Amino acid sequence: MKVITRWISNLPLELIFWIGSLVAIVFLDPHGGSHLSLCPLSQLGFDWCPGCGLGRSMNLLARGDFQASWNMHPLALLAYAVIFSRIWQLIKNLKTTHNYG
Numbered sequence: 001m002k003v004i005t006r007w008i009s010n011l012p013l014e015l016i017f018w019i020g021s022l023v024a025i026v027f028l029d030p031h032g033g034s035h036l037s038l039c040p041l042s043q044l045g046f047d048w049c050p051g052c053g054l055g056r057s058m059n060l061l062a063r064g065d066f067q068a069s070w071n072m073h074p075l076a077l078l079a080y081a082v083i084f085s086r087i088w089q090l091i092k093n094l095k096t097t098h099n100y101g
Contacts, residue, residue, distance in 0.1 A: 014086075057075075
């Protein structure tokens with residue numbers, strides 16, 4: 001157990017965050033009535049935000065509902081590409097240099 005704990009503690013926090021966010025997106029209910037919003041524009045009372053619906057759109061894309069995903073937010077595929085690219089960079093840094101930056 002100590003080996004596993006030591007291995008996890010050596011992982012970069014950003015890598016854990018991005019993998020956790022992908023897991024959370026998969027378990028998100030895209031058709032739920034209310035959801036937790038961390039959007040600063042929503043917190044300030046604005047009705048429109050360029051990123052609203054992106055998480056739900058990514059969930060629909062992961063479920064294979066491409067048309068509904070595109071209708072909710074057309075940049076879901078790009079968001080996945082950016083997140084997976086960053087995860088790949090962090091893993092490559094971890095494997096080659098043990099530098100987490």
